[in-house]
Amino acid sequence: MFATNTQDTAQQILQVVGLPTAEVPAKLAALAAVDARYLKDLKINITNALEAATLPKKDAYLLGLAVAVNEKLPTLQAGFEQLALAAGATDKEVAEVVSCTSLMNANNVFYRFRHFVGKEFYTSAPAGIRMSIMANPVVGKEFFELVSLVISALNGCEMCVTSHEDALLKHGTEQQRILDGVRLGAVVRSLGVLL
Amino acid sequence: MKNAVLSVGAQFPEFAKKAVVSIEKGKEFYDISSEEIKASGKWMVMFWWPKDFTFVCPTEIAEFNKHYQDFADRDAILIGASTDTEFVHLAWRKDHDDLRGLQFPMLADTSKSLADELGILEENEKIAYRATFVVDPQGIVRWTSVYDLSVGRNVKEVIRVMDALQTDELCPCNWQKGEATINA
Numbered sequence: 001m002f003a004t005n006t007q008d009t010a011q012q013i014l015q016v017v018g019l020p021t022a023e024v025p026a027k028l029a030a031l032a033a034v035d036a037r038y039l040k041d042l043k044i045n046i047t048n049a050l051e052a053a054t055l056p057k058k059d060a061y062l063l064g065l066a067v068a069v070n071e072k073l074p075t076l077q078a079g080f081e082q083l084a085l086a087a088g089a090t091d092k093e094v095a096e097v098v099s100c101t102s103l104m105n106a107n108n109v110f111y112r113f114r115h116f117v118g119k120e121f122y123t124s125a126p127a128g129i130r131m132s133i134m135a136n137p138v139v140g141k142e143f144f145e146l147v148s149l150v151i152s153a154l155n156g157c158e159m160c161v162t163s164h165e166d167a168l169l170k171h172g173t174e175q176q177r178i179l180d181g182v183r184l185g186a187v188v189r190s191l192g193v194l195l
Numbered sequence: 196m197k198n199a200v201l202s203v204g205a206q207f208p209e210f211a212k213k214a215v216v217s218i219e220k221g222k223e224f225y226d227i228s229s230e231e232i233k234a235s236g237k238w239m240v241m242f243w244w245p246k247d248f249t250f251v252c253p254t255e256i257a258e259f260n261k262h263y264q265d266f267a268d269r270d271a272i273l274i275g276a277s278t279d280t281e282f283v284h285l286a287w288r289k290d291h292d293d294l295r296g297l298q299f300p301m302l303a304d305t306s307k308s309l310a311d312e313l314g315i316l317e318e319n320e321k322i323a324y325r326a327t328f329v330v331d332p333q334g335i336v337r338w339t340s341v342y343d344l345s346v347g348r349n350v351k352e353v354i355r356v357m358d359a360l361q362t363d364e365l366c367p368c369n370w371q372k373g374e375a376t377i378n379a
Binding site for chain 2: 001002003009012040043044048
């Protein structure tokens, strides 16, 4: 009567992030075949991250989109894009989140180099990287910062993480929202490695 | 009058009751026991309502049903209960659009013995308050909430409680100096 029944969990995960459920990716399918326990954790992690009280649906899906772009997962990107548009995001906002993710991939490498080496020449010479999209973002400065922070956390640049976190606090962002954003990034990436 | 509701840390009472699990002929009833639930190694979420065929109840019960999968994902057996008989449960389930597709058993505490042991019987009518119990795999009550007869519950809160009870940070990253080693 109370036996565990979990064969649908993999499909439910795909559904939550806007992916087609007809074909379950090989790694997910392999887990579903033998080890349902982790899949349940994963599903709960994903749904809880996307439903965090501090992240309106649109924000959550746009952050998911940024992670998908960063992790080079085109199907997941398409899934989150559809979800974000359905939650009220505009094409311009979607494009901006994609752009921001791309820019952060330059900055994360560059500034990480600076703080790794810590020599005056590298720190004082101009960066020489154009960042004009940071000036007047259509998603708003605060959310642009949040995307920047989440991507920096994924890519492991300490200087970027600390400075974007600081910038968010100066915008008046609640620490809980910052934490929820980073958790979403972490958890979506944990799904990404199985796609 | 004084009522003592069974609360956090207490052993959930043993029970063996009839329950309605389907509206399909011949498959309607099932004998549920605390023994079987314990043997399954799962958590149990048991929620009570005062009377079948009343208004607040179906909305609330349908809401629990909507989250049936969320409880299953958290390795919890969901059981609805009232002091009505299994035949009343079945009739109500057949009668109400929102209840036909219920996925969890409706337990019939006809003798009111379980509700009595749980301390959730209302004095005058001897019907159950809207109580919710979260019981861990060892049979220990880990959360109790009791609402008055007319107050509906928030099912998402029950799920939040389950998450909080189950999500131990087992990762050594969270280990702090001076603490004992992590027991998984």
